[in-house]
Amino acid sequence: MRIFLVIVGLIAMVLGLAGVILPLLPTTPFLLLAGVCFARSSERFHDWLISTKVYQAYVLEFQKRRxxxxxxxxxxxxxxxxxxxxxxxxxxxxxxxxxxxxxxxxxxxxxxxxxxxxxxxx
The missing domain is CATH 1.10.287 (Helix Hairpins)
Structure with missing residues (x-):
């Protein structure tokens, strides 16, 4: 199950990063999904994801303030x-x-x- 969650998290992260450039693709939901997947499967990936500038700019503020x-x-x-x-x-x-x-x-x-x-x- 961990490998599956890591793979889904990586796919969601790539889609979220693509969403920064492509306006038709949402960024925040994919980065949230990646964060959830990594939180349940890999502490290393999760820590790396939440430390990126993209995550902090698009997700952290939305996550804090809703x-x-x-x-x-x-x-x-x-x-x-x-x-x-x-x-x-x-x-x-x-x-x-x-x-x-x-x-x-x-x-x-x-x-x-x-x-x-x-x-x-x-």
């Missing part, structure tokens, strides 16, 4: 809209365009509707 500020939400959405909008403009296939549009709408609904909005830190 949400994002409105400014953080708008920053995420702005980068998502720019990159996906460019992709929609560049792709010539209508079904792919529709899929990208549906994905953006879903991500917007989840971020604005389900993720808690925290007060601004001042």
């Amino acid at each position: 949400g994002f500020t409105l400014k953080q939400k708008f920053r995420v959405l702005l980068s998502l809209y720019i990159i996906v909008g460019f992709s929609i403009w560049m792709v010539d296939h209508p079904y792919i365009r529709l899929g990208l549009l549906v994905m953006v709408i879903c991500q917007t609904v989840v971020l604005l509707g389900w993720v808690r909005t925290l007060p601004d830190e001042r």
Whole structure:
């Protein structure tokens, strides 16, 4: 079981790191999954994961505070809209365009509707 959890954790970590670059791929859920898998299978991998800057930037704050500020939400959405909008403009296939549009709408609904909005830190 430990080997299975390490493999799932490594796959989730790679997907989470790819999510930093690819806006369509979420970062935080994959890094959370990797953290859970590593916590149950390998202390060494878990300690390494939580010490990375990517984990600390994307997961630690969300894990501690259970949400994002409105400014953080708008920053995420702005980068998502720019990159996906460019992709929609560049792709010539209508079904792919529709899929990208549906994905953006879903991500917007989840971020604005389900993720808690925290007060601004001042």
